[in-house]
Amino acid sequence: xxxxxxxxxxxxxxxxxxxxxxxxxxxxxxATLPLxxxxxxxxxxxxxxxLAEITAPGAHDVPICDRGTLTMVSGNEAGxxxxxxxxxxxxxxxxxxxxxxxxxxxxxxxxxxxxxxTQYVVQDLGSxxxxxxxxxxxxxARLTDGDRIGFGPIFFRFxxxxxxxxxALKQRYEFSVVDGLTGAINRKHFDNRLIIELxxxxxxxxxxxxLLLDIDHFKDINDxxxxxxxxxxxxxxxxxxKATLRLEDVFARYGGEEFAIIARGIGSSDALAFADRIRRxxxxxxxxxxxxxxxxTISVGVATLADCKEPSVDNLVKLSDAALYxxxxxGRNCSRRALP
Numbered sequence: 059x060x061x062x063x064x065x066x067x068x069x070x071x072x073x074x075x076x077x078x079x080x081x082x083x084x085x086x087x088x089a090t091l092p093l094x095x096x097x098x099x100x101x102x103x104x105x106x107x108x109l110a111e112i113t114a115p116g117a118h119d120v121p122i123c124d125r126g127t128l129t130m131v132s133g134n135e136a137g138x139x140x141x142x143x144x145x146x147x148x149x150x151x152x153x154x155x156x157x158x159x160x161x162x163x164x165x166x167x168x169x170x171x172x173x174x175x176t177q178y179v180v181q182d183l184g185s186x187x188x189x190x191x192x193x194x195x196x197x198x199a200r201l202t203d204g205d206r207i208g209f210g211p212i213f214f215r216f217x218x219x220x221x222x223x224x225x226a227l228k229q230r231y232e233f234s235v236v237d238g239l240t241g242a243i244n245r246k247h248f249d250n251r252l253i254i255e256l257x258x259x260x261x262x263x264x265x266x267x268x269l270l271l272d273i274d275h276f277k278d279i280n281d282x283x284x285x286x287x288x289x290x291x292x293x294x295x296x297x298x299x300k301a302t303l304r305l306e307d308v309f310a311r312y313g314g315e316e317f318a319i320i321a322r323g324i325g326s327s328d329a330l331a332f333a334d335r336i337r338r339x340x341x342x343x344x345x346x347x348x349x350x351x352x353x354x355t356i357s358v359g360v361a362t363l364a365d366c367k368e369p370s371v372d373n374l375v376k377l378s379d380a381a382l383y384x385x386x387x388x389g390r391n392c393s394r395r396a397l398p
Contacts, residue, residue, distance in 0.1 A: 248310035
């Protein structure tokens with residue numbers, strides 16, 4: 059190292075000083091820079107990008123957890139996340155802001171009101187099975203972050219979260235239960251719902267039916283028009299089927315070009331009529347790929363819990379599958395009911 063010259067290695071320590079007209083560098087490698095100096099030209103491109111990231115507005119903002127949320131921890135939709143508004147009614151009625159599809163929940167069970175930015179209160183609305191907070195029955199209670207709330211037999215976790223966290227939780231739940239191509243629920247979630255629905259039907263001695271639907275000659279569509287056309291058909295068929303369903307029906311992509319529906323409260327004859335109505339909707343719909351029409355039909359197999367000699371999920375699925383096979387053998391584009 060030559061005398062009088064600073065060492066060429068070692069970090070520069072830069073200090074921004076107002077109203078300093080020039081830059082001086084001494085042997086300690088300290089530099090005093092006026093405001094407005096182009097730091098990127100001194101520290102290099104990568105360093106400049108790092109400085110820009112560090113000093114960007116909001117780079118170190120602390121998330122504001124002021125969004126009230128309810129996460130279902132038991133029930134059919136365990137894991138689902140609901141954002142609370144200024145006033146949110148919880149209940150079985152479809153017009154409730156937070157809809158719970160369970161017989162143990164009253165139509166208008168409770169109301170949650172936001173009293174201030176981070177203060178929420180739950181009030182029971184005279185429900186049959188009551189409302190609890192932290193395991194204690196309440197008529198009105200202030201909520202704190204982490205509280206466990208029971209609306210009859212269904213439980214939620216109350217939490218305060220920031221907007222980014224709320225969106226992330228919702229997306230994580232949707233990715234875990236929804237088929238990405240068709241928007242129907244996926245097979246794993248459907249299998250769980252089928253167990254729950256059959257247990258409910260047996261306990262309350264009510265009807266429940268299972269419909270298995272298969273797109274006719276789907277392989278030919280893929281072979282003739284390509285897999286993008288097949289994907290387009292799957293999306294459009296799923297949308298057409300969903301448009302015919304009731305709120306309480308459970309619709310899933312069962313596998314490949316096959317869909318499934320749990321029809322609560324519908325017996326054998328009504329289930330067959332329901333299946334044929336869906337079949338006609340698909341037959342009469344106009345499906346397209348790249349502006350070209352694609353003709354689509356479906357075959358449907360139907361079975362009800364009452365058809366099973368021994369009521370079980372496995373037996374119900376076997377009967378529905380056998381009925382679907384019969385529909386295919388009868389020439390497709392038809393609905394058939396299982397024969398016990």
